[in-house]
Amino acid sequence: xxxxxxxxxxxxxxxxxxxxxxxxxxxxxxxxxxxxxxxxxxxxxxxxxxxxxxxxxxxxxxxxxxxxxxxxxxxx
Numbered sequence: 001x002x003x004x005x006x007x008x009x010x011x012x013x014x015x016x017x018x019x020x021x022x023x024x025x026x027x028x029x030x031x032x033x034x035x036x037x038x039x040x041x042x043x044x045x046x047x048x049x050x051x052x053x054x055x056x057x058x059x060x061x062x063x064x065x066x067x068x069x070x071x072x073x074x075x076x
Contacts, residue, residue, distance in 0.1 A: 023041055027040050033059070047066065049066075050064075
């Protein structure tokens, strides 16, 4: 009777799978070295963003502010 327990494990595992965010646009597309830029990222499944990972050294995120559909911003 191992099959039902193995099958239920895989069903549970599939239901816990995380979804990847999709970035549709990123504005502005560049900035000057040593400056601070406000960047607007829009896309799908971004509502629960806690951090942003950068591949290049020297780039960091100071604050993530969620913009609601009505245009108001909320600090996160």
